[in-house]
Amino acid sequence: MTTLAQTLAEFVVGMPADGISQLAMERAKMSLASTIASAAAGQNIDSARILRSLEVDEGGAGQASVWFQNARLPLTRAARVNAVASDAAASDDSDLRSIAHIGTIISTTAVALGEHTHSSGRDLLAAMVLGYEVAGRIDESLTPGRMKRGFHGSVSTVFGSVIAAGRLLDLDADRMAHAIALAATSIGGMAVAADTSCAREYHAGNAAMTGVQAAMAAQRGFKAELSILETPRGFLSAMNGQAIEDITLGLGKDWDIVTDMAIKLMPGAHPFHATAEAAAEAARAGKVSPDDIERVTISAAVQFTNFKGEPHPRNLVDAAHSLVYFVAASIVDGEFGWDALTVEKMTDPVIGRLQDKVVFDPSPAPLPDRFPHRHGGSVTIVLKDGREFTSTCIAPRGSGPRGVSWDDIDAKYRRLVPLGGLESARVEESLAFLQGFDVVTDVCQLTSMLTIAAQVKDMISN
Numbered sequence: 398m399t400t401l402a403q404t405l406a407e408f409v410v411g412m413p414a415d416g417i418s419q420l421a422m423e424r425a426k427m428s429l430a431s432t433i434a435s436a437a438a439g440q441n442i443d444s445a446r447i448l449r450s451l452e453v454d455e456g457g458a459g460q461a462s463v464w465f466q467n468a469r470l471p472l473t474r475a476a477r478v479n480a481v482a483s484d485a486a487a488s489d490d491s492d493l494r495s496i497a498h499i500g501t502i503i504s505t506t507a508v509a510l511g512e513h514t515h516s517s518g519r520d521l522l523a524a525m526v527l528g529y530e531v532a533g534r535i536d537e538s539l540t541p542g543r544m545k546r547g548f549h550g551s552v553s554t555v556f557g558s559v560i561a562a563g564r565l566l567d568l569d570a571d572r573m574a575h576a577i578a579l580a581a582t583s584i585g586g587m588a589v590a591a592d593t594s595c596a597r598e599y600h601a602g603n604a605a606m607t608g609v610q611a612a613m614a615a616q617r618g619f620k621a622e623l624s625i626l627e628t629p630r631g632f633l634s635a636m637n638g639q640a641i642e643d644i645t646l647g648l649g650k651d652w653d654i655v656t657d658m659a660i661k662l663m664p665g666a667h668p669f670h671a672t673a674e675a676a677a678e679a680a681r682a683g684k685v686s687p688d689d690i691e692r693v694t695i696s697a698a699v700q701f702t703n704f705k706g707e708p709h710p711r712n713l714v715d716a717a718h719s720l721v722y723f724v725a726a727s728i729v730d731g732e733f734g735w736d737a738l739t740v741e742k743m744t745d746p747v748i749g750r751l752q753d754k755v756v757f758d759p760s761p762a763p764l765p766d767r768f769p770h771r772h773g774g775s776v777t778i779v780l781k782d783g784r785e786f787t788s789t790c791i792a793p794r795g796s797g798p799r800g801v802s803w804d805d806i807d808a809k810y811r812r813l814v815p816l817g818g819l820e821s822a823r824v825e826e827s828l829a830f831l832q833g834f835d836v837v838t839d840v841c842q843l844t845s846m847l848t849i850a851a852q853v854k855d856m857i858s859n
Contacts, residue, residue, distance in 0.1 A: 401626040401644065402581070405531055406573035408648045409560055414523040421652035422835055425503075425525040427806050430831045431490050431660045432483045432504035433464065433847065434810045437817030438664075438735075439486030440465050442713070444595035448481045448602060461509035462844040465817035472509050472613070476558070477606035479505040484601035487717040487738065488813065490660040491667035492533055492653070493796060494768045495540040497550030499557045500658060502605050503528040506558040509609065510565040511840035518837030524564035526654050531577075532557035533653035534644045535626075541767055542637025544702075549586035551600035552636060556580055558608020566616050578621035579611035581632040592704065592718055639767075659796035662805050663733040665717040666706075668699045670793035671773030672720060676727040679778045683786035687729050687751050691781045695724055696758035697774025708752040713738045724776060725751040735812055803832065823849065 414422075439445050449463065452474045459469030464479050483489045483501040490500035503525040511521040536543075536553035543552060559580040563573045584607050590596035615621075625631045633641055663670055672695060679685070699705050699720060706719035716722055716738045725748050727733045736742055764772060775789040792798040795805055807828060814824050827846040830837070837843070 400574070400623045401641075402577040402623050403570070403574045404645050405577055406570045408645075409527050409531065409564060410568065410570045410573050412523075412527060412649060414519050416649065417523055417526050418652060418655070421526045421655050422519075422522045424652075424654045424658060424801060425522040425529075426831055426834050427660060427801055427803070428490055428500035428525065428529075428654065428658065429504045429508070429522075429834065430806050430810050430828065432501050433827075433831075434813040435486045435488040435501070435661075436464050436479055436483040436505075437815070437819070438488050438813045439482040439484070439598070440817055442482075442485040444598050445478075445482040445485040448599070449478045452478050461512050462848050464844075464847045465819070467848060472513055473606045473609045476506045476509040476609050477602040479509070480605035481598045481602035484598035485595065486664065486813075487597075487666070487713070488661050488664045488735075488809075490658055491770075492536060493657045493659050493771045493792070493798075494533070495536050495544070495550060495553070496667050496770050497532070497536050497554050498601060499529050499532045499536075499554050500660070501601055502532070502554040502608070503557040503561045505605050506609055507561045507565060508840060508844065510562050512844045514565055515839050515841060516565050518834040518840065518843075520565065521840055522835055524561040526652060527564055528557035528559075528561035529654040529658065530648075530652060531560045533657055538633060538638040538641055538644050539636045541702075541769070542639060544588055546637050547588050548636060549588045549591040549597070549600050551586035551591075551604040552584050554601070555584040555604040555608045555611075558605050559611045560608075562609045562612035563615065566612055568612065568616055572615045572618075574623055575619065575621045576612045576615035578623050578625045579614060579619065580608050581625045582621065583607045583611060592706075594714060597714075656797045658801075659793060660801055660806065660809075662793070662795040662809060664735060664738050665723065665733070666704070666720075667793070668704060668770040669720045669723040670733070671790040672697045672699070672776060673723040673727040673733040674793060675774060675788040675790040676724040676776040676778075677730075677732050678788035678790070679776050679786045680728040681731065682788065683778060683780065683784065685728065685778055685780065685786065687747050689780050689782070690728075690751065690754055690778060692779040693724060693728065693751070693755045694758055694777045694779070695720065695755065695774060696761045696777075698761075698764055698769040698772035699774065702769055705757075708755065709749060710743050711740070712743075716743050721752050721755045722748070724755055728778065817847070819847075
């Protein structure tokens with residue numbers, strides 16, 4: 398009997414690049430650009446710096462580049478370091494069903510393997526789309542079961558890494574199936590730690606690293622339990638998976654990277670972005686002054702989870718996970734901008750006072766399905782004179798339901814990538830390169846653009 402791992406492997410290995418829709422390939426380019434931008438913003442955050450220093454000190458074969466640094470590391474470690482940097486900034490992308498950061502994992506893995514194998518841009522993008530597809534389908538089955546059992550999204554994003562790596566290593570179906578099985582039994586991560594600490598990006602790095610390792614082990618003939626996904630006491634059982642038959646339903650008919658990927662156009666936890674948009678829109682509609690506000694009521698799908706944080710954050714992790722802070726800052730500033738996770742913004746006294754006026758709807762409408770992070774929220778601003786202004790946003794900008802625009806990706810890239818040390822000319826050159834990435838002949842051309850600034854800086858300092 399064919400196992401689930403074998404079915405997925407046969408699909409991944411048998412799908413030609415020209416069998417993938419052009420829109421899916423375009424979304425992969427956007428995800429890659431977004432991940433690079435987020436990594437630029439995250440590279441100097443303490444967690445990313447610490448992990449990078451550990452890996453650089455340990456060294457090893459220089460097989461792939463560390464973005465925005467003059468350093469090369471083994472494949473597994475380069476993927477890990479770059480994934481940690483992207484995830485640390487809380488500015489990458491998320492899947493609408495579960496907020497798993499699949500894009501960071503497939504991007505950092507594919508670039509590391511693509512650079513090592515001198516793959517074409519088209520082959521790399523196809524590997525990303527397929528990695529997203531498998532990780533997304535498995536995580537959909539796990540939602541919300543894995544979260545209720547306390548597991549972070551890294552237990553599903555690892556499948557994005559192993560598929561992207563296996564595809565670029567040109568694994569056959571048998572080796573790909575064993576790689577999937579190895580990935581299933583190799584990764585962990587507690588959701589509560591990800592919500593309250595820098596363990597979030599640590600998990601991302603481990604997912605990228607472990608997926609690459611599984612693909613490389615399978616390439617050399619390492620065998621695993623091929624029924625590990627569906628067997629009793631196996632992966633899906635342990636994670637409280639459901640609708641397991643849907644994992645392979647309609648493979649190749651549409652693409653999760655198109656329907657369910659959402660690219661962050663503001664920093665912080667993605668389930669809050671739609672509600673933040675609603676808050677800003679309600680404030681604009683009423684031309685609201687914060688001093689005139691009596692009360693702000695949030696009615697959001699996230700109320701059905703424990704994922705809404707506390708007001709008055711004082712660090713990046715707390716701010717990224719505080720829905721009250723998102724709403725208050727969006728009303729005061731008219732948006733939740735790229736500077737919203739700075740200490741200066743968190744300690745703004747106007748935003749601080751408004752947070753104390755934010756409450757949650759005591760009787761929110763029931764959810765239509767088991768995916769709370771898909772459904773956005775509403776915000777009602779009640780003024781002291783009795784006037785009310787309400788706005789609802791179901792899905793954030795940059796998401797599958799609303800579409801993703803290169804104009805938005807360009808603006809994000811231009812805003813964040815200079816934080817990685819790239820001069821404006823190099824920023825524009827690399828952005829244009831990514832926009833036409835499907836015709837690139839060698840991924841090494843991209844990584845050279847992302848490291849040249851660091852090389853020049855090191856030469857000057859020496």
